[in-house]
Amino acid sequence: MTTITENAIPEPRRGTSDAMIAFVIMTALLLIVPLTGVYPFFVMQALCFALLACAFNLLIGYGGLLSFGHAMFLGTAGYFTAHALKVWGFTPELGILIGTLGAAALGVITGLIAIRRQGIYFAMITLALSQLLYFVYLQTPFTHGEDGIQGIPQGFLFGIFNLSKPITLYYVILAGFLLGFLLIYRAINSPFGEVLKAIRENEPRAISLGYKTDQYKLLAYILSGTLAGFAGSLKVFVAQNASLTDVHWTMSGEIVLMTLVGGLGTIFGPVVGAFVIIAMQQYLAGFGQWVTVIQGAIFVICVLTFRRGVIGEIAHYFKRSL
Amino acid sequence: MGEICLTDEFILETHGLTKEFAGFFAVRDVNLKVKRGTIHALIGPNGAGKTTCFNLLTKFLKPSAGTILYKGQDITALAPADVARLGLVRSFQISAVFPHLTALENVRVALQRQHGASFDFWRSKSVLDQYNHRAEELLEDVGLSEFTKTPAVEMPYGRKRALEIATTLALDPEMMLLDEPMAGMGHEDIDKIAALIKRISAKYTILMVEHNLSVVSNLSDIITVLTRGKVLAEGSYADLTKDERVKEAYLGAGHG
Numbered sequence: 241m242t243t244i245t246e247n248a249i250p251e252p253r254r255g256t257s258d259a260m261i262a263f264v265i266m267t268a269l270l271l272i273v274p275l276t277g278v279y280p281f282f283v284m285q286a287l288c289f290a291l292l293a294c295a296f297n298l299l300i301g302y303g304g305l306l307s308f309g310h311a312m313f314l315g316t317a318g319y320f321t322a323h324a325l326k327v328w329g330f331t332p333e334l335g336i337l338i339g340t341l342g343a344a345a346l347g348v349i350t351g352l353i354a355i356r357r358q359g360i361y362f363a364m365i366t367l368a369l370s371q372l373l374y375f376v377y378l379q380t381p382f383t384h385g386e387d388g389i390q391g392i393p394q395g396f397l398f399g400i401f402n403l404s405k406p407i408t409l410y411y412v413i414l415a416g417f418l419l420g421f422l423l424i425y426r427a428i429n430s431p432f433g434e435v436l437k438a439i440r441e442n443e444p445r446a447i448s449l450g451y452k453t454d455q456y457k458l459l460a461y462i463l464s465g466t467l468a469g470f471a472g473s474l475k476v477f478v479a480q481n482a483s484l485t486d487v488h489w490t491m492s493g494e495i496v497l498m499t500l501v502g503g504l505g506t507i508f509g510p511v512v513g514a515f516v517i518i519a520m521q522q523y524l525a526g527f528g529q530w531v532t533v534i535q536g537a538i539f540v541i542c543v544l545t546f547r548r549g550v551i552g553e554i555a556h557y558f559k560r561s562l
Numbered sequence: 563m564g565e566i567c568l569t570d571e572f573i574l575e576t577h578g579l580t581k582e583f584a585g586f587f588a589v590r591d592v593n594l595k596v597k598r599g600t601i602h603a604l605i606g607p608n609g610a611g612k613t614t615c616f617n618l619l620t621k622f623l624k625p626s627a628g629t630i631l632y633k634g635q636d637i638t639a640l641a642p643a644d645v646a647r648l649g650l651v652r653s654f655q656i657s658a659v660f661p662h663l664t665a666l667e668n669v670r671v672a673l674q675r676q677h678g679a680s681f682d683f684w685r686s687k688s689v690l691d692q693y694n695h696r697a698e699e700l701l702e703d704v705g706l707s708e709f710t711k712t713p714a715v716e717m718p719y720g721r722k723r724a725l726e727i728a729t730t731l732a733l734d735p736e737m738m739l740l741d742e743p744m745a746g747m748g749h750e751d752i753d754k755i756a757a758l759i760k761r762i763s764a765k766y767t768i769l770m771v772e773h774n775l776s777v778v779s780n781l782s783d784i785i786t787v788l789t790r791g792k793v794l795a796e797g798s799y800a801d802l803t804k805d806e807r808v809k810e811a812y813l814g815a816g817h818g
């Protein structure tokens with residue numbers, strides 16, 4: 241857990257403006273993607289995972305809680321949105337709402353069960369709950385088991401934006417990502433975020449000041465799950481399917497990996513981490529099974545040499561808060 | 563402090579307070595009465611059960627038996643956060659600050675709890691700036707003005723303890739439990755903290771665990787001696803130095 245606090249460099253004033261500059265650069269880069277000839281599908285996919293990793297990071301990086309079942313939010317929201325779009329013929333915005341609310345509800349239920357556990361027990365119970373859900377989704381008819389929900393219509397967002405046009409879809413996904421990202425940034429830098437940091441730093445002291453810490457952790461967990469779900473709903477429009485891989489425990493592992501590679505407890509780290517991992521999967525796809533081995537190796541290198549992650553190391557070097 | 567001592571009211575009382583760890587009694591049948599407005603010291607050799615007592619009083623541990631009354635109210639079944647909300651606030655034997663928050667932010671966390679809005683995740687934390695003024699006052703009060711923007715982790719040990727007290731004071735508690743507030747400090751710091759405790763005792767009731775006997779003799783109105791989980795004796799410092807049992811069990815060991 242030391243890595244978490246190591247990344248938290250308190251540089252109040254300068255930190256804010258640094259983050260602002262970084263945000264502008266990131267947004268500018270993402271805005272011009274369609275002009276660069278980079279495969280937009282890849283970037284859209286990466287954006288969904290980036291938001292997912294950011295949501296996960298809110299929980300571990302700022303709440304100090306390691307969830308090893310975050311794929312359940314991604315998958316659940318995905319199934320809900322896919323089903324609403326395909327079977328009920330809902331509009332995209334309603335589909336996203338249903339998926340995100342589904343993840344929020346899941347957050348409340350699993351959060352109430354898991355939140356009292358500490359450390360490794362919390363990780364284990366979230367893993368167990370997500371495994372439980374995996375088998376539920378494997379068995380229930382609406383998910384179509386191994387096949388998943390395929391051929392999902394993308395439709396018109398707010399009746400205007402044609403999501404089957406790649407360029408429109410790209411900017412809608414980007415807008416969704418930025419919205420989620422800013423929400424997370426705000427939560428981290430809110431009165432609530434301050435309490436969360438205090439709890440992570442010294443829980444007994446927070447309790448002795450009269451904070452009912454479980455309630456704060458629960459809210460962080462629900463927020464994190466809801467935003468992870470939002471990412472899952474967006475992803476449906478990109479992948480046009482919802483399948484069991486998104487609920488599988490290996491997906492939960494990948495989320496952890498992305499966040500670690502980018503930098504736990506940093507604002508931009510999870511975004512960078514998601515792009516690195518998705519790019520690897522994309523460009524190393526030719527190596528087949530070896531992708532997993534290479535990923536594993538990178539993970540090991542990461543833990544051994546730059547424990548703070550890419551952004552964490554940069555922030556530490558320049559003594560900035562990113 | 564004379565005028566406060568006139569009221570014979572006990573702010574905190576325990577009856578038969580007991581804590582058993584798998585057959586070992588860390589605290590056994592303790593009846594403690596703390597008068598409102600006093601500095602009450604709890605002393606005893608290492609392992610006597612002083613910290614355990616604090617943990618029981620603030621509900622960080624569940625008593626195996628006995629009851630705790632705070633301002634006449636039975637708090638035996640309350641959660642620790644609720645005890646704190648009633649105005650019974652503790653410090654810890656090991657310095658308890660939020661290391662990567664600045665001194666100002668440390669104090670603000672306490673102020674924020676009292677004034678609400680702690681669940682607002684959609685608002686900017688700049689709303690907390692309204693507490694800066696009060697936080698700065700509190701820091702100045704304990705002589706920490708120069709550390710306002712310093713992360714707690716970078717502060718000298720003695721200053722961290724002062725920060726802890728400032729944070730506790732931010733809650734405006736009625737009673738403070740201080741667990742070895744001067745442990746590991748140099749002379750200069752000890753004098754500063756002692757003066758601080760003396761000063762704040764005009765407003766608050768203080769129950770304090772402390773090994774430094776000169777501090778105890780200077781500060782406390784009444785002293786309870788704990789050995790092996792039991793109350794051995796109670797009285798003023800002068801009374802206790804005459805008490806043969808106390809000399810034997812506690813003072814004697816130190817004086818040789």
Ligand SMILES: Nc1ncnc2c1ncn2[C@@H]1O[C@H](COP(=O)(O)OP(=O)(O)OP(=O)(O)O)[C@@H](O)[C@H]1O
Binds near residue numbers: 655
């Ligand atoms: N959680 C626990 N489980 C088992 N035994 C414990 C526990 N907490 C404390 N004890 C035991 O209870 C006894 C009293 O411990 P306590 O910490 O209250 O002593 P203390 O008076 O505060 O000592 P010190 O002056 O060293 O701080 C010790 O023997 C300790 O080992």
Ligand SMILES: [Mg+2]
Binds near residue numbers: 612
């Ligand atoms: Mg102790």
